[in-house]
Amino acid sequence: MEPVASPVVDLVDVVAVLGSFPALAGASLTVQRGEIVLLQGPNGAGKTSLLRLCAGLLPVERGAAHVLGCDLVADRTAVRNRVGLLGHANGLYADLTVADNVRFWGATVGASDDEVAGALRRMGLAERLATVPVSRLSAGQRRRTALACLVARRAELWLLDEPHAGLDAAGRDDLDHTLRSAAAAGATVMVASHELERAGALATRVVEVVAGQVQAPS
Amino acid sequence: MLGFAVLAGFAWLVLFGLFLSPNDQTQKTGVRILYIHVPSAWLAYLAFGVTGISSAFYLVKRTRSLVWDRIAGASAEVGVLFMGITLVSGSLWGRITWGTFWTWDSRLTTTAFLFVTYIGYLAVRDLGGTHQQRARRSAVLALLAVCEVPLVHFSVKWWRPLHQQESVADGELSGLMLFSLFVGLISFTLLYVWLVMHRQRVLALNDRADDRGLDAALLERRNEVVR
Amino acid sequence: MNMWRIARLVAVKDLRVEWRSRVMTNQVLPFAALVMVMFAFALDSDQVLTRVAPGLVWLATMFSLLVIVQRSFAVETADGALDALQVAGVRPGGIFLGKSLALAAQLAALELVLLAAAVVLYQTELLAGGVVLLVTTWVAATTGLAFVGTLYGGLAAGAKGRETLLPLLMLPVVAPVLIGATRATEAALGTNDATPSDGWPWIGLLALFAVVFGAGGTLAFGSLIDE
Numbered sequence: 026m027e028p029v030a031s032p033v034v035d036l037v038d039v040v041a042v043l044g045s046f047p048a049l050a051g052a053s054l055t056v057q058r059g060e061i062v063l064l065q066g067p068n069g070a071g072k073t074s075l076l077r078l079c080a081g082l083l084p085v086e087r088g089a090a091h092v093l094g095c096d097l098v099a100d101r102t103a104v105r106n107r108v109g110l111l112g113h114a115n116g117l118y119a120d121l122t123v124a125d126n127v128r129f130w131g132a133t134v135g136a137s138d139d140e141v142a143g144a145l146r147r148m149g150l151a152e153r154l155a156t157v158p159v160s161r162l163s164a165g166q167r168r169r170t171a172l173a174c175l176v177a178r179r180a181e182l183w184l185l186d187e188p189h190a191g192l193d194a195a196g197r198d199d200l201d202h203t204l205r206s207a208a209a210a211g212a213t214v215m216v217a218s219h220e221l222e223r224a225g226a227l228a229t230r231v232v233e234v235v236a237g238q239v240q241a242p243s
Numbered sequence: 244m245l246g247f248a249v250l251a252g253f254a255w256l257v258l259f260g261l262f263l264s265p266n267d268q269t270q271k272t273g274v275r276i277l278y279i280h281v282p283s284a285w286l287a288y289l290a291f292g293v294t295g296i297s298s299a300f301y302l303v304k305r306t307r308s309l310v311w312d313r314i315a316g317a318s319a320e321v322g323v324l325f326m327g328i329t330l331v332s333g334s335l336w337g338r339i340t341w342g343t344f345w346t347w348d349s350r351l352t353t354t355a356f357l358f359v360t361y362i363g364y365l366a367v368r369d370l371g372g373t374h375q376q377r378a379r380r381s382a383v384l385a386l387l388a389v390c391e392v393p394l395v396h397f398s399v400k401w402w403r404p405l406h407q408q409e410s411v412a413d414g415e416l417s418g419l420m421l422f423s424l425f426v427g428l429i430s431f432t433l434l435y436v437w438l439v440m441h442r443q444r445v446l447a448l449n450d451r452a453d454d455r456g457l458d459a460a461l462l463e464r465r466n467e468v469v470r
Numbered sequence: 471m472n473m474w475r476i477a478r479l480v481a482v483k484d485l486r487v488e489w490r491s492r493v494m495t496n497q498v499l500p501f502a503a504l505v506m507v508m509f510a511f512a513l514d515s516d517q518v519l520t521r522v523a524p525g526l527v528w529l530a531t532m533f534s535l536l537v538i539v540q541r542s543f544a545v546e547t548a549d550g551a552l553d554a555l556q557v558a559g560v561r562p563g564g565i566f567l568g569k570s571l572a573l574a575a576q577l578a579a580l581e582l583v584l585l586a587a588a589v590v591l592y593q594t595e596l597l598a599g600g601v602v603l604l605v606t607t608w609v610a611a612t613t614g615l616a617f618v619g620t621l622y623g624g625l626a627a628g629a630k631g632r633e634t635l636l637p638l639l640m641l642p643v644v645a646p647v648l649i650g651a652t653r654a655t656e657a658a659l660g661t662n663d664a665t666p667s668d669g670w671p672w673i674g675l676l677a678l679f680a681v682v683f684g685a686g687g688t689l690a691f692g693s694l695i696d697e
Contacts, residue, residue, distance in 0.1 A: 044371055045456055050464040080557050084373055086457075102692075106559025114550030116557075118483065120491040129483050133560050135471060158490065178558060236467035356642050363639045370629050376696070380625070383690045387621075390682050391643055398646040398675055402653065 031094060033058050033182055033213040034079055036239075039088035041078050048074035050237030051088070056215065061208050063228035064217040071237040072217035073112065076184040079215065080110040093182060106134065109180030111188060115171040119160040123150050123170050126159060131177030144176040147203060164191035172203065183207060183214045201227045253430050276339070278423055280332035282431035283325045284354065289435065290322025291357060294364075295389040298382035309450065310443075312378035315385060316368055317442035319361055321435060326358040349400040356395045360388050374450055473564040480560075480568025485575060487545055494576050498537055499583055505530040506587045516593065521662060523592040524655035527584045528611070528648055534580055535615055535644070536637055539623035542573060547627050552695060562692030566620055570687070574616035581608060600658030600666045607658060607669070610676035611651035617683035618643055625694045650675045 034056035041049040049071050056062050064072045077083040079092050081101035090097040095104040117126050124145065131141045145151040148169045159167060168191060175183060183204070189197045204214050204227060216227070217234075233240045297315035300306045333351060334344045345351070368381050488494055509526045513519055519526075546552035555565060588594040596604075618640060626636040650672040656662050657669025 040457075040461065042373065042457060045453055045460065047457060047461045047464050050461045082553065082557060084375065086373070102559065104559075105557055108557060110554070110557045112550065112553075114553070116550050116554030118487055118545065118551060119549060120487045120545070121483070125483075125486065129479065130554075130558070132479050133471065133476070133555075133558050236464050238465065356645060359638070359642045363635075363642070366635060366638065367625070379693050379696075383693050384625070387643075387683075387686055387690070390686060391646075394646045394675070394679055394682070395642075398649045401671065401675075402649050 030058060032056055032091075033060075033093055034215070035089075035091040036075075036078075037089040039078065039090050040086045041074055041083045042086050043074065043083075047086075047237055048083075049078065052234070052237060052239045054232065054239045056213060058213050059208050059211065060230055061204060061214040061216065061228045063231045064215060064234050065219060065231060066234035067219065070234045072234045073186050074237075075234060075239075076110060076112070076186055076215060076217055079182070080108050080184055081105050082110070107181045108184065109175040109178055109182070110184045110186075111168075111171050111175060112186045115167050116174070117159045117167060117170060120158060122156050122158050123162070123173075124155040126170060127173045127177050130174035134178050136177050136179070140179075141177050144173045147176055148173040149199065165193065165196050168192060169196070169199075172200070176203075176207075181212055183212055185214065185216045187218055188216060189218060189220060198226075253434070276332050276336045278427045280329060280336055281424060282427040283329040283332060284350075285428060286431050286435050287322055287326040287329050287354065287357070289432070290318045290325060290439075291361075291388075291392075293318040293439075294322065294385050298385035301378055301382045302386070309374055309378060310447075312374070312381065313443045313446040313450070314439065315381065316365075316446055317439045319364055319368075319385075320442060321438045323358065323361045323365065325431075325435075326354060326361065329354055330358060347399065347403050349396050349403075352399045353392060353396045357388075357392065360391070364388065374453070471561070471564075473561050473567065476561055476564025477567035477571060480565050481571040481575075484542065484545075484569060484572030488572070488576065493541055494538070494580070498534055498541075498576075499580065501537060502530050502534045502580055502584055503587055505533055506584065506591055510591055519592040520594065523588045523594045524659060524661060525648075525652045526592070527581070527588050527655070528651045530584055531577070531581055531615070532641065532644055532648060535577065535619050536640065538573065538576055538580075539619040539640075540633070540636060542569060542620070543623045543627040552627065556695065562695060563688040565695075566624070566687050566691035569624075570616045570620040570684075573619055574612050577612045577616055578608065581612065594659060594661075597658065597660045597666070600660065600669075603654060603666045603669045603673070604658040606673055607651055607654040607676065610673055610680055611647050611654075614647050614676055614680035614683060615644060617680060617687050618647075621683060621687040621691060621694070624691055627695065646675060646679055650679070 032055045034054060036052055036054045039049050039052045040047060052071065052075060054075070064075065066072055074083055078085065078090065078097070081092070081095075081097055081104045084101065085098045092104045093107050095101075097104065116130075118129070121129070124141075127144055127150075128138075128141050131144065136144075142151065145155055150166075150169060150173055154162070154166060159170060162170065168188060172188070185204075188200060192200060204216070208214050208229075294315045297311040297318065301308070301311040301315065330351075333354075337346060338344050364381060364384055367384055368377060370377070370380070372380075506526065509530070510519060513522070543552070546555075556562070585594075589596070622636060622640045622643070626639065629635055653664070654669040654672040654676070657664040657666050657672070660666075
């Protein structure tokens with residue numbers, strides 16, 4: 026029997042607040058390496074907060090939280106350069122071109138020019154779009170640029186908040202393909218989405234987030 | 244008990260300050276404002292020092308505790324009040340004694356600078372977030388303010404070197420006047436301690452109310468699932 | 471990753487953003503020039519203007535600094551880039567130094583333009599003997615201002631009421647730079663009967679200011695931007 030590797034994400038009864046509102050009211054979740062976990066649930070349920078907490082952005086008010094072996098209660102900054110978070114915002118510099126952005130983010134981990142070019146190619150940005158300023162891109166194109174930055178940064182845990190929004194059908198399939206190959210290459214992916222069709226095509230596991238807590242789907 | 248001491252101290256101050264101590268030769272009755280001005284100034288700087296030290300205690304991991312943050316905040320609130328009193332009383336005294344409301348000497352200007360800095364500090368304390376975030380942000384800001392004060396003080400001092408550094412000890416203060424001054428210092432210090440203690444307690448209750456509010460909100464949120 | 475490499479990366483990125491968007495050249499420089507003209511309207515006397523020209527140059531710099539800092543951080547918060555930088559685990563000290571460097575470069579260019587405007591509008595004359603002092607003042611003051619701007623800009627970024635919070639926090643803090651830089655510049659230009667040798671003590675103050683805020687900012691920036 027193989028020893029069970031420690032989980033990539035291990036949350037036990039976590040409470041997190043936004044101001045005085047308990048965004049997470051006792052959430053527990055375990056995710057193993059290579060999984061693609063889909064977080065489903067209505068708006069305001071706490072999916073975004075859960076992702077931000079795993080990225081070390083939201084302080085843990087109560088409970089225990091370990092991500093990639095780092096204790097988030099003790100120090101939530103340690104986990105940060107190994108995690109990639111793509112929220113509602115893209116984290117891009119609108120005045121710079123696509124290539125500039127990906128190169129900048131890749132450079133934060135010392136990525137080579139080849140890796141950057143590879144990231145652009147994987148997201149279908151290498152041809153016409155590489156030299157276009159981000160401000161002139163459509164929402165879907167910006168999202169792809171943001172994902173390319175994630176690839177360039179070699180993140181081990183991908184936290185994606187509604188990544189399919191703004192993409193057309195082909196774009197969504199592309200995205201699913203990218204995520205599956207990322208997971209196959211050893212990354213772990215958590216996707217928050219309220220699109221039910223994604224479940225079968227993409228995820229290895231689906232969980233429901235309701236009222237700040239995590240449940241297995243009914 | 245402390246409250247009584249404060250009241251007693253103030254009664255004593257009023258007695259000596261307004262009645263028993265003599266008029267100054269040159270300043271006449273105007274010198275009595277000093278009995279408020281000097282203690283206020285002393286208090287303002289004491290409060291400032293306490294905020295700085297408490298902030299440092301908060302930032303050091305070994306002694307980290309929200310109590311230091313609350314003391315820093317309470318002290319800053321009281322300090323702002325007394326800085327205001329210092330500036331106004333100093334201004335009035337200057338008007339009576341030398342005929343001007345304001346002089347650009349380093350002490351007065353530094354106090355005015357501190358006053359504005361503290362208003363900014365209190366604004367930052369109100370920015371929201373968790374108690375720990377508030378504490379960390381304010382503590383850093385307070386320590387930066389501590390670093391700035393000598394810079395401001397010296398730049399103003401060098402700026403107007405020819406300006407007379409009028410000192411409170413100009414002329415002679417008779418024994419009774421010095422004594423009244425001392426009474427003032429003591430009663431104001433007692434007042435400061437009393438105010439900070441009580442204000443700190445209010446802040447602690449506020450924080451606890453936030454927490455209890457959290458428990459209630461948690462309960463409510465969990466019940467959403469049942470529904 | 472090494473903090474200096476991060477700093478260089480961030481600085482180049484900031485300058486590239488400015489190069490592409492041209493906000494400095496199209497908006498800030500005209501604003502600064504306009505401020506200089508408005509000073510002339512308000513002060514309405516050629517003699518007075520020539521005498522106070524150094525002060526006006528630095529005053530206009532301070533106001534423009536507020537605008538440039540707001541812009542520098544608006545770029546970061548517009549699409550959550552600062553958040554993303556934190557998530558990426560990029561060392562905050564490196565971000566601080568990089569943004570300060572880019573800010574300093576833009577400020578330095580602005581000050582040159584303002585000096586030229588003073589020569590044109592206020593009949594300022596440049597002294598050959600004061601050039602070294604002038605350049606040193608330029609470097610020392612700009613460095614200090616860039617550090618302070620980045621530090622408080624980071625604090626105010628994404629905060630409620632940040633447009634009003636930033637001036638409230640920053641202007642008192644840069645007061646020593648205003649005093650020191652103006653005095654040193656006066657000495658370098660020979661206005662107000664100052665000679666270059668009068669200016670050098672002020673350089674010491676400016677340098678100290680820059681060191682304090684450079685070191686403090688590198689250490690504190692992380693705590694201030696942390697959500």
